[in-house]
Amino acid sequence: MKSFKWENAVGVFALLLFAVAQYMALFTAPAERHMSEVVRILFVHVPAAWIALVTFTLAFIGATGFLITGRRGLDWFVEASTEVGVVMTTLLITLGSLFAKPTWNVWWVWEPRLTSTATMLLSFVGILVLRSTVRDADRRAVFSAAATILSFVNVPIVYFSVRWWVTVHQIQSSPATVDPDMVFVLRANAFAFLFIAIWMIAKRWRIAKMRGLAETAPPLPPEVTA
C-alpha cells in the first residue's frame, strides 16, 4: 500500500478552496465602478504576485540555509521553490498583461514595476538553466544557492518599485482602500494560491530528492545491470 503524503491532503484542500474562491471572484464579488467586470482578473493576478514573491523569498531562505548548514534537503527546497516561483511569476505577468490591455490599452509598458518583474523572472529562469548545466551535485547546490541569493536582490526592487519611481502601475492596496466585499474574496484567493504553492513545492521537493538520491547512489552491481 502506498504511504499517505501530507501534501496530497493540502493539494485537495487547496483545489477545493480555489474552486470556492474562484466562484466568489466570478459571481459574488461586486464589479468595480470604473473598470466593471474586468477587475475580476485582479482576484488571481494579485495573489499570483504575492505568492511569487513569497516563493522566491523561500528560495532565498533555503539558499542561505544551505550555504550555512550544507544540508542537501535545503538544496532540493531551493530547486522546488524557485521552479514554483517561476510558474507563479509567469502567471502573474500573463494575467497582468491581460488586465493591462482593456485598462491601459496596451499589453505591455516599459515602466519600473513591469520591467523589474520581468527581470526577476529571467534571473530565476537563469538559475534553473544553471542547475541543468552543472552535473556535480555539490557544485550545483552551491552555485545555485549563490545565484539565488544574488538574484534575490531584485525581489525588494520589484516590491518597492511602485513607491520608489513614478509608475503606471498602482501602489500596493490595503484593506482600507479596497471594498470590504472584495477584500474577503482577495484573501480567499490568496490562501488558495498559497496552499497550491505549498502543495507544488512539496511535490517538487520529493522529485528533487529522488533525483538527488539516485545521483549519489552507488552504481548497481554488474549482475543486476546485465
Place this chain on the structure above:
Amino acid sequence: MDGLFTLIVSYLRQLARQSVHVYRKDMLVEWRSPSRFLGVLFFAFALIFMVAFASNTTDVMRRQAGGSIWIGLLLASTRSLDQSFAAEMEHGALEGQVLWPVAPPAIFFGKAFANASILFVVGLVLTPFALALFDVTPRGSLLELGAFLFFGSTALAAPGTLLTAITSQARGSSVLLPLLMFPLVVPILMAAAKGTSLVLLPDVMDQSTAWLVALIVFNVIHWPLSALLFGPVVEGGTH
C-alpha cells in the same frame, strides 16, 4: 573587547594586502599582454558602430547616446569577465590561490576591482569616440560623467565576477554568463544609462544625482554580498 577589535583590524589588513596583490597580479598580466583590453575595447567600438548604423536619424542617435555607451560596456564586460577566469582555470591557477592560502574574499576583491578598472578604462576611451559619433556635447560636468563611468563599471564588475566564477565551472559558460548576469544587472544598467543620458542631455529636473546615488547603493549591496558568496563558489561546494 580590545582583543576582538585587534583581531578584526588584523584580518581586514591582511584582506586588503592580499586583495592588492591579486589586483596587481591581474593588472600585470594585462599590462604584459593587453590582448583582453584591446579585444574588449574594439568589441565595444564595433557595438557602438552597429547602434549608430541602426539609428535612423541624428536626433534619435543623440537621445540614445548614454544608453548605447552602456550597452557597449555591458556586452564588452561579458567578454572581459569570461577571459579573466579562463586564465585562472588553466593549470588550476584559481585552486592554487585558494590553497596558498589567499582568503577567497581577497581573490574576489582583487579580481573584481581589476575587472572594474579595465571596464572603466574602456569606458573612458569609448565615451569621447561615442560622443563624436553621435554628435553629442555634454551639458553636465565631465566629472559627473566620469563618476557614472566609474560607479557603473564597479557595479557591473562585482556581480559579474561572482557569476563568472560560477559559469566558468559549468558547461556552456559563454551562454550562461549573459543569461545569469543580464537580468541581474538591469537595475544597474538602467541607473547608469539614465544618469549618463542626463549628463549628456539637458537635465531640467536635476535628476542625475539621484541616479548616481542609486548606482552607489547597488555597489554597497553587491560588493560585500558577492565577496561573501565567492568563498563557497571557489572552494568547490564541499562542506
